[in-house]
Amino acid sequence: MNLALKDARYHVFKFISSTIGVSLLLLVVFTIGGIIRGVILDSSTVVVATNADLWVVQKDWLGPFVEASRLPEDYYHAIQSIHGVAEASPLVMAWDHIDHPPASSGLMMFMYRNAQFGTQTMVEPHWLDMVRELRFLLVGYETDHIGGPPMIVAGRGIEASHYEVVADVKTGLKVGEIIRMRGFDYKVVGLTKNIVGFNADPVIYARLVDAQNILFQPDPDLLRNIRRRTGAQLGGAEAVAPRLTEPAMRKASSLSENLHMINAIAVRVEPGTSLEEVASEIRHWKHLEVYTSARQINIQLMGANRLILMQLSLFRLLLLIIAGVIIGLITYTFTLDKIKDIAVLKLLGTQTSRIYSMIIQQALLMGLLGTVMGAMMEFAAEPYFPRRVTATLGDMGQMLVIITIISILASLVAVRRAMQVDPRLILGT
Amino acid sequence: MMHAIETKKLVMTYGQGRTKVEALKGIDLSVNKGELLAIMGPSGSGKTTLLMILGLVTEPTAGELILDGDNIYKGGKRDFQRLRREKIGFIFQFSNLIPFLTAEENITFPMDLIGTPGGKAHARAAELLDYLEVTDRAGQFPEKLSGGEKQRVAIARALANNPAMILADEPTASLDTDRGLSVMRMLRKVSTERGTAILVVTHDERMIGEVDRVLQLVDGAVTSDEIQAKAPGVAGDHLSA
Numbered sequence: 001m002n003l004a005l006k007d008a009r010y011h012v013f014k015f016i017s018s019t020i021g022v023s024l025l026l027l028v029v030f031t032i033g034g035i036i037r038g039v040i041l042d043s044s045t046v047v048v049a050t051n052a053d054l055w056v057v058q059k060d061w062l063g064p065f066v067e068a069s070r071l072p073e074d075y076y077h078a079i080q081s082i083h084g085v086a087e088a089s090p091l092v093m094a095w096d097h098i099d100h101p102p103a104s105s106g107l108m109m110f111m112y113r114n115a116q117f118g119t120q121t122m123v124e125p126h127w128l129d130m131v132r133e134l135r136f137l138l139v140g141y142e143t144d145h146i147g148g149p150p151m152i153v154a155g156r157g158i159e160a161s162h163y164e165v166v167a168d169v170k171t172g173l174k175v176g177e178i179i180r181m182r183g184f185d186y187k188v189v190g191l192t193k194n195i196v197g198f199n200a201d202p203v204i205y206a207r208l209v210d211a212q213n214i215l216f217q218p219d220p221d222l223l224r225n226i227r228r229r230t231g232a233q234l235g236g237a238e239a240v241a242p243r244l245t246e247p248a249m250r251k252a253s254s255l256s257e258n259l260h261m262i263n264a265i266a267v268r269v270e271p272g273t274s275l276e277e278v279a280s281e282i283r284h285w286k287h288l289e290v291y292t293s294a295r296q297i298n299i300q301l302m303g304a305n306r307l308i309l310m311q312l313s314l315f316r317l318l319l320l321i322i323a324g325v326i327i328g329l330i331t332y333t334f335t336l337d338k339i340k341d342i343a344v345l346k347l348l349g350t351q352t353s354r355i356y357s358m359i360i361q362q363a364l365l366m367g368l369l370g371t372v373m374g375a376m377m378e379f380a381a382e383p384y385f386p387r388r389v390t391a392t393l394g395d396m397g398q399m400l401v402i403i404t405i406i407s408i409l410a411s412l413v414a415v416r417r418a419m420q421v422d423p424r425l426i427l428g429t
Numbered sequence: 430m431m432h433a434i435e436t437k438k439l440v441m442t443y444g445q446g447r448t449k450v451e452a453l454k455g456i457d458l459s460v461n462k463g464e465l466l467a468i469m470g471p472s473g474s475g476k477t478t479l480l481m482i483l484g485l486v487t488e489p490t491a492g493e494l495i496l497d498g499d500n501i502y503k504g505g506k507r508d509f510q511r512l513r514r515e516k517i518g519f520i521f522q523f524s525n526l527i528p529f530l531t532a533e534e535n536i537t538f539p540m541d542l543i544g545t546p547g548g549k550a551h552a553r554a555a556e557l558l559d560y561l562e563v564t565d566r567a568g569q570f571p572e573k574l575s576g577g578e579k580q581r582v583a584i585a586r587a588l589a590n591n592p593a594m595i596l597a598d599e600p601t602a603s604l605d606t607d608r609g610l611s612v613m614r615m616l617r618k619v620s621t622e623r624g625t626a627i628l629v630v631t632h633d634e635r636m637i638g639e640v641d642r643v644l645q646l647v648d649g650a651v652t653s654d655e656i657q658a659k660a661p662g663v664a665g666d667h668l669s670a
Contacts, residue, residue: 001534001541010529010570344525347486348539348586349514423486426525427477427598 003345003354004361007338015362018330019369025323026374027381030391030399032316034378036309037395038388043198043300046139047293049150052089052266053275055291056282062299063291064093064264065198071288073212073260082281084273089145090262092211093137095201098179100134102172107386134171136204137197140211147266149205155190162210166190168202181214198300200387212259320402327370328410331363335414339421346423359418360411367407371399431498433593433626434483435459439492441478441649452478454649455492460594463624465617465639467631470646476630477598479646483628484517484596485509497593514542518587518625520616522599524579526571532582533558533567539589550589557585561615577608584615588623595619597629601636613639 008015046065047055056079057069079088102108141147143158149166155175158164165186167173177188186206195203206214218226267290269278279290291299301309335342345355375396382389441453452475460466470476481487482494485501486509494501497516501507518539526535533554540550558564561581563574571579580600587595597616601609613629613636620627620641629640637643637657645653 001530001538003529006534007529340525341527341529344521344527346510347484347513347519348542349510349512349517350542351510354542424481426521427480427484427486 002361003358004365007334007358008362008365011334014334015366019366019373022323022327022330022366022370023373023377025319025326026370026399026403027377029316029319029323030374030378030395031381031385031389032312032319033395033399034382034389034391035385035387036312036316037390037392038200039198039305039309039312040301041194041390042196042200042388043305044297045194045196046093046137046203047296047300049195050089050091050147050266050293051150051268052146052293053269054267054279054282055293055296056088056265056267056286057263057289057291059287059289061289062303063289063296064091065296065300066303068094069263069289070261071263071265073208073262075286075288076262076265078286079265079267079282082278082285084269084278084281085267086270087146087268089142089147089266090208091147091264091266092140092208092215092261093263094215095135095197096138096181096204096214097133097135098181099132100172100179101132102134135201136167136171137201138211138214139203139205140208140215141205142208145266146268149190149192149195149203151192152190153193155188157190158205158207159189162207163187164189164207165210166192166205168192168195168204170194170196170200170202171204182217184210184213186210194388196388198304208262209259212261216259216261320406323367323403324406324410327363327367327407328413330366331359331407331411332414332417334362335359335417339417340426342418342421343423343425346421347426352419355418356415359414360408363407363411363414364404367403367410368400371396371403375399431462432459432495433462433464433497434628435493435495436483437493437495439479439482439494440490441475441482441487442490452649453482453489456649456651458644458651460626460628462593462626463620465620465627465629465641467629467637467640467643468646469631469634469637469643473648474646475649476646478649480596480598480628480630483594484519485513514539515590516593518590518592518595520580520583520587520595520597520600522602524571524576524583526574526579526582526586528571531568531570532563532574532578535571535582536585536589539586543590545590553589554585557588558582561585575608576604577611580604580608580612581615584612584619588619588625591623591625593626595625595627597627597631599631599633600629601631601633606635609633609636610639 055063057063058071061067061069063069073090076088076090079085139147149157152166153169155166158166163184163186165179165188167188169191173179173188175188175191178185179188192203197203267278269275275292279292282288282290342355375391378391382391436456436458439453439456440451443450443452456479468476468479478487482489488502493503496512501512526532527538530538536554536557537550540553545553555564558567561584563578563581563585566574566578566582571582574582600616601612604612616627616629617639619625640657643653643655643657644651
């Protein structure tokens with residue numbers, strides 16, 4: 001006869017409501033775990049989708065995702081010629097925006113009001129005006145090289161030589177929609193899913209040349225200004241070498257108009273070739289920085305996302321401790337309610353271990369049921385979170401082990417109380 | 430004749446020096462199988478202390494306790510929990526049934542404690558429920574039972590493991606006269622028909638007519654041990670306090 005189950009059956013409302021309370025707490029623990037995994041996946045998505053072995057960037061720069069590395073486009077030909085390199089793909093990638101406000105949602109309104117309430121006395125007024133821009137990570141690639149969208153979930157890939165883009169569904173853009181970037185119209189021809197930058201901004205893919213135009217084309221007013229200033233600086237040379245001044249001015253101006261820049265080169269090496277050998281060859285002869293894909297992901301995670309991951313991990317730990325305390329308190333309260341029954345059980349000669357196991361089993365039952373319920377609720381809620389939240393069955397398994405330990409530890413206070421119950425309590429009263 | 434329970438020079442002392450209190454002053458007592466004994470006395474007379482010693486929850490300061498022929502405090506350390514679940518049945522003032530077990534489960538539980546197989550335990554519970562006329566209440570939780578029904582289930586629980594002795598602590602105190610008498614008659618029936626020794630600690634003089642013997646305790650000593658007139662021929666040579 002299992003006393004823990006019998007007691008739970010009898011106090012079914014109390015037991016279930018307590019278990020739901022625990023499960024809601026564990027739902028938050030799971031969700032934070034899912035957010036942490038989401039941040040990690042977001043940080044690696046583009047790197048993984050590119051399927052490159054090495055990332056070549058400007059010397060002493062960390063990489064295209066966290067720092068604005070720039071190098072001439074034609075460098076990729078030189079990289080391509082290195083022994084052991086199977087493919088080198090020039091890539092342009094930078095954050096950009098268009099005027100395309102995301103659809104307003106209840107959650108967004110709540111977030112705004114909540115933030116406004118909390119910070120209105122601390123920052124400039126009106127800082128919290130509703131978002132008007134769609135921010136995204138623009139990735140430019142050569143369609144016959146790696147670096148493009150890994151999978152199209154709607155529409156098609158880029159086929160035309162210009163003015164077509166593939167966007168992630170998170171942009172809210174539709175196939176066939178026209179977006180305007182730097183004075184030119186681009187047609188959305190296809191959609192990807194879950195292709196985002198490390199900060200969860202969705203990715204828009206364009207041809208390399210289009211991306212270069214979008215990202216590096218200076219504003220015409222700025223160009224005129226640069227030309228005027230360059231002319232003024234070379235003005236003194238006209239008297240000395242009048243025939244050289246005009247070409248020098250043209251050359252100087254064209255430097256600032258050079259669109260043939262890229263941010264990184266994605267490299268795939270031949271099978272069986274040492275990554276380190278190829279990387280050191282590039283570093284030595286080309287004076288460029290080279291990172292493996294794993295290092296590139298690490299740079300994003302441990303650089304840009306390190307603090308938020310630490311914060312989330314700490315919060316998760318705190319919640320686990322709180323869950324343990326709450327399970328302990330509930331179990332203790334349940335035990336206090338049964339002090340007289342425990343005295344009767346002891347008087348009837350019930351084995352001490354059986355009484356203690358009843359208490360521990362109840363804590364375990366509550367913890368394990370709460371874990372499963374919390375996990376199920378988290379799985380169901382995942383699609384409704386604004387950024388990627390990914391918990392797995394493995395997380396649930398891991399949590400079941402952790403909660404088993406926590407529940408046993410938490411129930412020890414109640415067990416200690418039960419140990420103090422004197423069966424004589426029941427006699428002579 | 431082997432007694433169900435026997436005590437020899439049972440002494441219980443609390444405290445030391447000036448705070449020393451002698452709760453029991455050398456009690457000699459024997460109760461035969463099938464005998465229903467009432468222990469009476471005013472508050473502080475030592476009834477509860479005697480009950481605790483007989484129930485193996487308190488060790489006496491001195492003296493012997495022989496339960497079903499087994500001298501409990503002679504020899505090595507004993508497993509009192511095991512002795513309680515195998516040899517003693519308890520009935521309490523407020524029945525103290527386990528609230529989260531049904532009436533039937535309250536009866537099968539003591540059998541479960543000694544490893545009685547489920548089928549056998551259920552059959553025994555059914556038999557006891559029938560014997561105590563509460564079969565229709567088998568699936569009810571204690572909170573749904575009347576006071577009298579609770580005590581009948583408590584008697585059935587006490588009988589579950591066929592103990593050598595049942596200790597009943599004020600079993601009628603929370604019941605009105607009719608229900609109290611009904612419970613006492615049920616105890617009478619159990620002791621007579623099943624041969625179980627039953628010791629009832631009670632203040633309730635209305636119940637005296639239902640017992641075989643009445644033991645009066647005053648200040649830790651037995652002042653009288655009387656066989657009741659209605660009792661079916663029980664020997665009266667048990668007292669030598």
